[in-house]
Amino acid sequence: MSKNKLKVEAIEQGTVIDHIPAGMGVRILKFFQLTDKNERITVGLNLRSGDSSKKDLIKVENTVFTVEQANQLALFASEATINEISDFKVVNKYKVQLPDxxxxxxxxxxxxxxxxxxxxxxxxxxxxxxxxxxxxxxxxxxxxxxxxxxxxx
Ligand SMILES: [Zn+2]
The missing domain is CATH 2.30.30.20 (Aspartate carbamoyltransferase regulatory subunit, C-terminal domain)
Incomplete structure (x- = not known):
């Protein structure tokens, strides 16, 4: 199992927003008022992504975004991927798309x-x-x- 996979699977239930451009993670938290939730949120900033690029990552426990909510993230992180986690496993994974x-x-x-x-x-x-x-x-x-x-x- 790769290191990256371990990171993604480290929560039991919830959502991992991966491949956020470095520097946008905090902005996304603020914009989408994720910190207003009472759920535990883990934020990784400037994580290594590939050889030289960096990324941010957000894990929100016990929360599943609708596709519409997730697609709003595309305004700030067009390459972001959404990983829905259940029982420590990725049960659904998709790339965000810009909404209309x-x-x-x-x-x-x-x-x-x-x-x-x-x-x-x-x-x-x-x-x-x-x-x-x-x-x-x-x-x-x-x-x-x-x-x-x-x-x-
Ligand atoms: Zn106006």
Whole structure:
């Protein structure tokens, strides 16, 4: 059994998000409010991935993401893989894919947007998937690069 496999299997039940680009792990925790859960979360930063590259890894115990939730991670970690763990074994594994839309997670960067002033669930459409992801706000119809977004709350 490889070292990498041992790492992935080290939790009994839950989800391992693997192949997160180094530096994005903490951001993903914050963006998706993973730390608001009461479940135990283990974060690995700058882990070795292949010969020279580095990656982050997040393990969330007793939590299974829906495919939709997992795909929102693709905004920040397009190469991430989701490993669902049950009884210490990987029972499901898939790569995240950019969603067509993302709702209720991000705050619109436009300070004049209605979502910044009224209680409206935000919604953004992924308008560019290849030359750097851009999100277009459903309400103010402005487009922004993903790095300009912050989390709600
Ligand atoms: Zn907006």
């Amino acid at each position: 839309a993302i709702g209720g997670v991000l705050r619109c960067p436009n300070s004049n947007c209605i979502t910044r002033h009224e209680t409206v669930a935000t919604r953004f459409y992924v308008t560019e998937k290849h030359t750097g992801t851009t999100l277009k706000c459903h309400f103010c119809e402005k487009s922004f690069q993903t790095r300009l977004f912050s989390e709600l709350n």
